[in-house]
Amino acid sequence: MIKFTIDGVEVEAEEGQNVLQVALDNGFDIPHLCYHEALEPYGACRLCQVEITKGNRTRLTTSCNYPALEGIQVQTGTEKVIKARKMVIELLLARSPNVPVIKDLAEEYSVGTPRFTLGDDDCILCGLCERVCREIVGVEAISFLGRGSDRKVGPPLEINPQTCIGCGACAYVCPTDCIKVEENENERTIVRWGRTLPMKKCKVCGRSFAPWFQLDYFGKITEGIPSDFWDKCPDCR
Amino acid sequence: MEIVEPTNVYAYKLITKKDYFAPGHRACQGCAEALAVRLVAKALGRNVIVASATGCMEIISSPWPFTSWRVPWIHVAFENAAAVASGVEAGMKVLMRKGKVPKKKITFLAMAGDGGTSDIGVQALSGALERGHDFVYICYDNEAYMNTGIQRSSSTPYGASTTTSPAGKVIPGQMTWKKNMPEIAAAHSIPYVATACPSYPIDLVEKVKKAAKIKGPAYIHMLSVCPTGWRLPPELSIKAGRLAVETGVFPLYEVDHGRYRFTEKVEKLRPVEEYLKIQGRFRHLSEEMRDTIQKRVVEEYKKLVKKVQMTQGD
Numbered sequence: 001m002i003k004f005t006i007d008g009v010e011v012e013a014e015e016g017q018n019v020l021q022v023a024l025d026n027g028f029d030i031p032h033l034c035y036h037e038a039l040e041p042y043g044a045c046r047l048c049q050v051e052i053t054k055g056n057r058t059r060l061t062t063s064c065n066y067p068a069l070e071g072i073q074v075q076t077g078t079e080k081v082i083k084a085r086k087m088v089i090e091l092l093l094a095r096s097p098n099v100p101v102i103k104d105l106a107e108e109y110s111v112g113t114p115r116f117t118l119g120d121d122d123c124i125l126c127g128l129c130e131r132v133c134r135e136i137v138g139v140e141a142i143s144f145l146g147r148g149s150d151r152k153v154g155p156p157l158e159i160n161p162q163t164c165i166g167c168g169a170c171a172y173v174c175p176t177d178c179i180k181v182e183e184n185e186n187e188r189t190i191v192r193w194g195r196t197l198p199m200k201k202c203k204v205c206g207r208s209f210a211p212w213f214q215l216d217y218f219g220k221i222t223e224g225i226p227s228d229f230w231d232k233c234p235d236c237r
Numbered sequence: 238m239e240i241v242e243p244t245n246v247y248a249y250k251l252i253t254k255k256d257y258f259a260p261g262h263r264a265c266q267g268c269a270e271a272l273a274v275r276l277v278a279k280a281l282g283r284n285v286i287v288a289s290a291t292g293c294m295e296i297i298s299s300p301w302p303f304t305s306w307r308v309p310w311i312h313v314a315f316e317n318a319a320a321v322a323s324g325v326e327a328g329m330k331v332l333m334r335k336g337k338v339p340k341k342k343i344t345f346l347a348m349a350g351d352g353g354t355s356d357i358g359v360q361a362l363s364g365a366l367e368r369g370h371d372f373v374y375i376c377y378d379n380e381a382y383m384n385t386g387i388q389r390s391s392s393t394p395y396g397a398s399t400t401t402s403p404a405g406k407v408i409p410g411q412m413t414w415k416k417n418m419p420e421i422a423a424a425h426s427i428p429y430v431a432t433a434c435p436s437y438p439i440d441l442v443e444k445v446k447k448a449a450k451i452k453g454p455a456y457i458h459m460l461s462v463c464p465t466g467w468r469l470p471p472e473l474s475i476k477a478g479r480l481a482v483e484t485g486v487f488p489l490y491e492v493d494h495g496r497y498r499f500t501e502k503v504e505k506l507r508p509v510e511e512y513l514k515i516q517g518r519f520r521h522l523s524e525e526m527r528d529t530i531q532k533r534v535v536e537e538y539k540k541l542v543k544k545v546q547m548t549q550g551d
Contacts, residue, residue, distance in 0.1 A: 007339075025255070027283045029341040038251050136250050169247035172439075207504065218246075235479055 006074045013068035020048050020063040033175045034126035041065040042127050046088045051075040086111055095119045099176040122178035129170035139163045155193050165214040166197040202233035209233035248439045253279050262305040263297040267471025270377045270461035273435040280445035281344050286325055290318035290349035293384040316357045319365035322347035322372045344449040345372035351392035352382045355416045366425040366454045373448045373455045379463035387466045391416040396526050397518045404521040422456035423492045429455035431491035436478030440500055460487045468517020480512040485538040497545040509534050
């Protein structure tokens with residue numbers, strides 16, 4: 001057990017945990033957009049910044065990828081932290097002025113109209129979709145492209161991602177809802193990646209329930225399941 | 238988030254692994270209500286204060302000297318879960334204003350069974366919804382007073398045999414129709430009303446998160462299959478929940494600021510027969526009564542479709 005303090009309250013952490021994780025477990029309110037407990041921390045959104053004192057040195061750092069260490073003191077709401085967070089929110093708001101989550105944050109921290117040129121991209125480059133595709137789904141259909149101000153997330157070469165199984169995990173995890181999934185009787189489209197997959201119909205009830213490509217993929221990665229298992233929808237199995 | 242539930246297999250891996258409703262409680266085998274409570278606790282996380290009315294969930298989660306709750310939890314009488322939750326909310330607001338409690342986002346959850354909601358607690362609930370407290374009310378509807386021995390409530394569906402509406406020579410089970418509680422809540426013009434079912438876990442978690450996020454009162458009606466009271470094999474409780482949705486008996490929808498939306502679209506309803514025949518409480522039903530139920534279900538579903546079309550149009 002590692003013991004340290006957050007805002008003067010002593011907390012306990014296990015080996016390998018990060019500061020943000022421990023803080024959230026203990027009910028501290030630290031805003032964050034690019035952190036998900038099932039995925040590796042990435043430190044992209046910079047919202048979870050806190051002041052950490054280790055020994056004689058105090059510094060501002062992101063808590064999502066800072067390891068919980070014995071005896072450190074974490075401050076989540078000092079003047080410096082709030083100032084840094086406000087700056088981050090202002091930058092995020094300038095990049096994506098139409099996202100409700102960011103608008104709510106701006107209201108909470110009383111950030112007005114940004115001083116910077118307004119963008120219109122809803123993607124904040126948090127990298128959650130890319131990480132979920134790589135770590136959880138394991139198909140790596142999308143990744144970061146370009147550098148600097150041209151950086152974005154998308155399929156390789158920005159053409160129809162051939163490995164995407166259309167599971168929608170990226171849309172589920174996206175904090176700003178900029179990845180949309182559209183579905184009708186015959187096909188499912190992941191709009192942002194430009195991937196359209198034809199849907200398979202259940203042999204028993206005739207409703208379409210999943211893309212052909214996805215079920216083929218499941219058939220490949222699972223063993224010992226009879227092949228007709230994937231012909232029926234979950235309700236008819 | 239409009240994700241088609243059964244195929245989004247990876248979303249399940251993204252629900253938190255932490256349990257705030259601990260295992261080892263005394264629910265019956267196959268209890269879908271305990272499952273629902275667990276998912277709700279997962280969705281709301283650490284900063285929550287729960288007021289729980291008397292009912293199954295109170296007796297199974299807190300037999301002295303144990304408790305299953307890893308978050309602050311208050312047990313209250315049958316009728317006043319909503320009143321207590323609104324009191325806690327008002328109290329915390331004042332404490333935060335005076336600086337005695339650090340300011341943070343806390344969700345206030347009131348939960349009760351169908352008896353505690355639609356029979357005994359309806360006036361406390363109505364009052365709390367009307368006053369506009371920022372809280373979430375969840376009704377776990379297992380369609381009778383299960384913990385005291387399966388007595389009928391106003392939420393018991395037509396034709397169901399319970400201990401106080403036994404099917405026999407005199408009456409063929411419950412003779413009244415199920416009270417439409419979500420519509421009663423929606424009639425208060427509150428920001429958020431939804432129906433959910435633990436057979437659709439991602440849908441449930443998303444609705445609870447949304448309800449907690451919205452400012453003002455939110456009401457969620459949760460169909461919780463009760464294998465004991467419904468005379469159903471425990472392994473079929475998830476299937477029964479899915480059938481309830483697929484047959485149109487319990488459609489999944491939400492009312493977000495007055496706008497109706499189906500969260501689980503059923504293009505072609507399955508026959509109600511499929512849902513009724515697996516449950517022992519309906520086994521006495523005559524052909525005629527089944528037809529009556531089928532007709533009513535389709536009628537209610539059509540009404541809902543109309544509401545969706547009407548409010549989504551503009």
